[in-house]
Structure formats: structure tokens, C-alpha cells
Amino acid sequence: MSKSVIVVGTGNAALCAALAALEKGAQVTLLEKADEALAGGNTKYTAGAMRFAYDGAKDLLPLLRDPDDARLSHTDFGSYTTDKFAADLLGFNDGRPLSDEQMTLVETSGETMRWLAQHEVKFEPIWARQSFEKDGRHVFWGGLTLAAENEGVGLFDMEMAAVTRLGGTVRYNAAVTGLIMDGTRVTGVRVGDEELLADAVVLASGGFEANEDLRVKHMGPNWQAAKVRGTPHNTGDGLLMALDAGAAEYGLYAGCHATPMDLHMADFGGLDLPPSERKNYRKISYFLGVMLNAEGARFVDEGANFRNYTYAQYGAAILEQPGQFAWQVFDSKVFDLLYAEYRFHDAHFVEAPTLEELAAKMEGIAPHATLATLNAYNAAVDEACPFDPTVLDGKGTAGITPPKSNWAQKIDAGPFRAFPVTGGITFTYGGLKVDTDGTVTARDGSKIEGLFACGEIVGGVFYAGYPGGSGLTSGAVFGRRAGYGAAA
Incomplete structure (x- = not known):
């Protein structure tokens, strides 16, 4: 009998979780706080760039919507190794060693991009923002080469289309207001007075950047003045529910993009x-x-x-x-x-x-x-x-x-x-600790059975900063892992 999985959110991480769970035969329902026009969390606000490890142009061509673009013959993409990706992340850690989450991001970034491409999520070189013309060639710089076709909006549209093809369903204007517990196990969610039961719940509801009180609490009074450049709906709801259910705080709560x-x-x-x-x-x-x-x-x-x-x-x-x-x-x-x-x-x-x-x-x-x-x-x-x-x-x-x-x-x-x-402010870095299958970790170190997390709500991925394009990749990496875990 197939598992039933509820995914809270419809951003990049949520859609990757849904896609992975559907691959494994689960029945998946996504619950979105916003209406259909504002669905997608922060994903639609991004330029769609995704940082990942690759050895050269041969690794990029299978990911492209148009592998016959005439510009490709006079383009230098260089390479971006896992060692370079790891070193770049380490440079933002303020002396901390690489976390397990960072190593997972580095080591699975390339395979996750190939996985997306297999689901018809395609990309294009970031000609305008990541390359300069030099001696008649397009020279890419900084290890960041590809973005989703039509940027963040395109990424959302392609991922949503993939989820729909595999049978996933979405409910809009369905803000999750609480978790349903059976002892220490999560067995569903509340949407207002409605109770929805499931074998697993995946929290992919973003960070707390749109919650002024939480910004000031965790980051200081200057952050009251910050402009919120993404969705107004990332107010930390899923984070607070998980903490109420016994989840451990994890990562740098004072940090953000x-x-x-x-x-x-x-x-x-x-x-x-x-x-x-x-x-x-x-x-x-x-x-x-x-x-x-x-x-x-x-x-x-x-x-x-x-x-x-x-x-x-x-x-x-x-x-x-x-x-x-x-x-x-x-x-x-x-x-x-x-x-x-x-x-x-x-x-x-x-x-x-x-x-x-x-x-x-x-x-x-x-x-x-x-x-x-x-x-x-x-x-x-x-x-x-x-x-x-x-x-x-x-x-x-x-x-x-x-x-x-x-x-x-x-x-x-x-x-x-x-x-x-x-x-x-784009997104916050503090969040929850997750196990190797995406299960949320409790304060006593045990698993909170039935509860998974991915996306901005996962802590330990970024600290004092990050190399651009890593956020969407992280959402996809941990979304895929949480979806597989929830369907298992």
C-alpha cells in the first residue's frame, strides 16, 4: 500500500520533496498557505541560479534546454569541483569545520541537478550576469554557470509540472496551523479546524525572514529595518510547530542571506x-x-x-x-x-x-x-x-x-x-536538524517519527554567508532527500 505524504509549502524544496516521494509511489498532497498567484515561496523571487559541482562543459550540456545554442562553441565554462565548492562554503564558516549538511550539499549537488533534468527541469547559461566577453569568447566566472529557464518563475513552473505529471495535488489557501501527534510521532496536520492525516509530513515552509518579531529576537534590532525581498508568507510557522513538537534548534539563528x-x-x-x-x-x-x-x-x-x-x-x-x-x-x-x-x-x-x-x-x-x-x-x-x-x-x-x-x-x-x-533579507540560516533521511531530530537526539524537513527550515547549511546560487541547490538536495525519506 502506498504511503500518504503531506508537504507543507510549494517552493523549490517542497516541489523536490513531492517529486521524490511521488517517484517512490507515495500519494502526495501539497498544502500552500498562499493563493495560487503567490504560491512558490521564495522561489519565484529568485534569478533561478543554481551552484553545483561540475567538471566541464560535458557535464552541463545534458542539463540545457538548448544544447545547440551557437554561443556554446565560443564559451569557457571552466570547472567547479567538489573541492572548490567545499572550500567556498568553508570560507563563510568563520572557523567552523564543514557541517554534515554542507558536505551533503557539495557531494550530491551534481547528481541532484541531473535528477531534475531527468524530470524535464532544464537550464540555460547565465550569459548576462555570470560571463563577460573577452577575446571573442564568453568567459564564465565565480563557479556559477546555469539558471533555470525563465529564472525562478521557470523553475517553479517546471517543477510543478513534473509534480502534476506524477499525480501530486495542491491545495491553496491552506495554511497549516498545527501538527497532529500520536505520542511522539507526527501523524498529520491541522488546517484551521480541519485535520488531515498522513504517514509522513514534510515541512518545507521556509524560514522566519518575514516575521519581524523573530528577526529582532534572533538577529537584533537593526533587522527591524530590513526589507523583505521575498514572500510575505515565510513567517516561521513550520519552524515554531516543529519546536513545539520537541525539535532541536540547529544552525546559526543570527545569520541570513x-x-x-x-x-x-x-x-x-x-x-x-x-x-x-x-x-x-x-x-x-x-x-x-x-x-x-x-x-x-x-x-x-x-x-x-x-x-x-x-x-x-x-x-x-x-x-x-x-x-x-x-x-x-x-x-x-x-x-x-x-x-x-x-x-x-x-x-x-x-x-x-x-x-x-x-x-x-x-x-x-x-x-x-x-x-x-x-x-x-x-x-x-x-x-x-x-x-x-x-x-x-x-x-x-x-x-x-x-x-x-x-x-x-x-x-x-x-x-x-x-x-x-x-x-x-532573503532567507534565514537558523532552523532544524535533520537526519540522513530528512527526519527532524528532537532535542534529546532521537528522531521525531513521521516529521521531515527541507529547504530554508534546515539549519547547518550556511553560517556567515554563502556563495551565490547555493540556496536553491540546497533546497533541491534536501527536498529530494526528505521526499525519499517520507515515502520510505
Whole structure:
């Protein structure tokens, strides 16, 4: 007799859990808190990029929707080994060793992508954001090469189509309000006054980033000001239910993915916009210019590493500044290199022919200190080193703190533009501990039978930050594992 599995949520992790359980013959029902238009958790808000280990182009071609794209013949994808992926994660651990969860992510990332492709979830090279043209070739950088076709919306649509083909069903406007327990075993869920029984429940309901009280409790008062760039429905409901059922807290509750965002965006990433446009409030081309706080001072090394290794941390750095905002400043030399979101119809910026006039237009910032900082930065740039955005070019500064380690060009070619930004929280890192089959671990170290978890609710995957694209991959890896476990 087939198992009955309830999956709480409809984001990437939830859909992968459902797909895996359906593969094993389970009857699967997904319960979604939102209506159909807002289903998908944070997945629809993403650019759909997925980081995984691969040895070269031969590993990527079977994953592509269009393996005959003419550009592929003059593209350098490089490779991204499991050792490199592990080293990248370790670099964000603040001295912690790699966790079991991180090793699982690294070691199964490639096979999980191939598994998705077998279910007609297809990908395309991230030409615009992860490559630069050099000597007539498209050169990819930073170990991140593929995104789902049509980005996060496409990932959701393809995964949902796969779930539907295998017989999964979805209920919308069905917020789970509690777990049903038989002793220490979870036997179902409550949706309001309704009780739904199942052999297994998979919590894939996201983190607590949209819950202001929990953000302040776990992360501090500055996080009250954070913009929530994803779904308004990730309020920690599943996490709190699991903790009430005896689950252990696990991971870094003070940590999160936080990105520089347009200061004047509405909360929840622009729910009035089509899902594919909601990411356009990000402002992550800071590596081509400088970021200044209200005192007119720089506060991060904008060129410390490739953008996809720093952007998830620099939103938090902005929230640590006075007033929880900053300005990103660029000159006309790089306007054509800025990502498309800087040309988004709702992008806020000021422009002026001189730096003096620009500083006067930058609201909330000390203009004299701003000019002094920009002049000191310009004087510190190493002009002998060539600028090359395809590599860590070593074109840095000397004698200023913080330094800019790469891609440091003088800001001296008018007109000049400045974009106001703040920190936008994407997802939280603290959550639950799960066993090797995805079962949630209790505070006494035992398994909570019948309860599984995946996605943002799983702790121990990320600590002080993460290399871009790892979040969706983690959702797929742990979703697949939880689905197999729930169906077993």
C-alpha cells in the first residue's frame, strides 16, 4: 500500500520533496498557505541560479534546454569541483569545520541537478550576469554557470509540472496551523479546524525572514529595518510547530542571506510586479563602484571577491551602518556593465555632471565627507594594473581602509550616478536538524517519527554567508532527500 505524504509549502524544496516521494509511489498532497498567484515561496523571487559541482562543459550540456545554442562553441565554462565548492562554503564558516549538511550539499549537488533534468527541469547559461566577453569568447566566472529557464518563475513552473505529471495535488489557501501527534510521532496536520492525516509530513515552509518579531529576537534590532525581498508568507510557522513538537534548534539563528536592495522598494519585493521582475530591486553591481554610508565613508571592500561571493553578506553590512542605508556610486565608464536592475523602470538614483553636484543630491549623506572619501579613493587606485572583470584582476587601492582589492577604477568620468540602498533579507540560516533521511531530530537526539524537513527550515547549511546560487541547490538536495525519506 502506498504511503500518504503531506508537504507543507510549494517552493523549490517542497516541489523536490513531492517529486521524490511521488517517484517512490507515495500519494502526495501539497498544502500552500498562499493563493495560487503567490504560491512558490521564495522561489519565484529568485534569478533561478543554481551552484553545483561540475567538471566541464560535458557535464552541463545534458542539463540545457538548448544544447545547440551557437554561443556554446565560443564559451569557457571552466570547472567547479567538489573541492572548490567545499572550500567556498568553508570560507563563510568563520572557523567552523564543514557541517554534515554542507558536505551533503557539495557531494550530491551534481547528481541532484541531473535528477531534475531527468524530470524535464532544464537550464540555460547565465550569459548576462555570470560571463563577460573577452577575446571573442564568453568567459564564465565565480563557479556559477546555469539558471533555470525563465529564472525562478521557470523553475517553479517546471517543477510543478513534473509534480502534476506524477499525480501530486495542491491545495491553496491552506495554511497549516498545527501538527497532529500520536505520542511522539507526527501523524498529520491541522488546517484551521480541519485535520488531515498522513504517514509522513514534510515541512518545507521556509524560514522566519518575514516575521519581524523573530528577526529582532534572533538577529537584533537593526533587522527591524530590513526589507523583505521575498514572500510575505515565510513567517516561521513550520519552524515554531516543529519546536513545539520537541525539535532541536540547529544552525546559526543570527545569520541570513541579505542583499543590497533599492532603499525605496516596497516590502516583499514588489508583489504588484510580475514574478520575473521582482528581483530587479537588487543592487549588486557595487563591485564596479563604491558604497558610502551616511557619514560619507566606505565600509566594505567592494572588490573583495566575485560578486556572487559577497552580495549575500553586504546587505547585512549596510544594515549595520547609521540609518541602515548607503549609496552606491558609479561613473559613466561602467554604466554599460551595470546589471539590468540598475536600468529597471523603478530604480531610484540621482545623476550629476560632477561629483560635487552628485554629493549634494545624495539625501541623508554628509556631502563634504563624501567628496573627501571619493577623492582619497581616486588617489589610491592602482592605475598601472589593467581592469578585467572576468578575473580577480588585482586592480586595487593602496593606503586606504577598507581597501578595494579588485576592479578599482577611478570614479572620474562624468556623468555620475548614485543609487540609494538598504539591506534586503532573503532567507534565514537558523532552523532544524535533520537526519540522513530528512527526519527532524528532537532535542534529546532521537528522531521525531513521521516529521521531515527541507529547504530554508534546515539549519547547518550556511553560517556567515554563502556563495551565490547555493540556496536553491540546497533546497533541491534536501527536498529530494526528505521526499525519499517520507515515502520510505
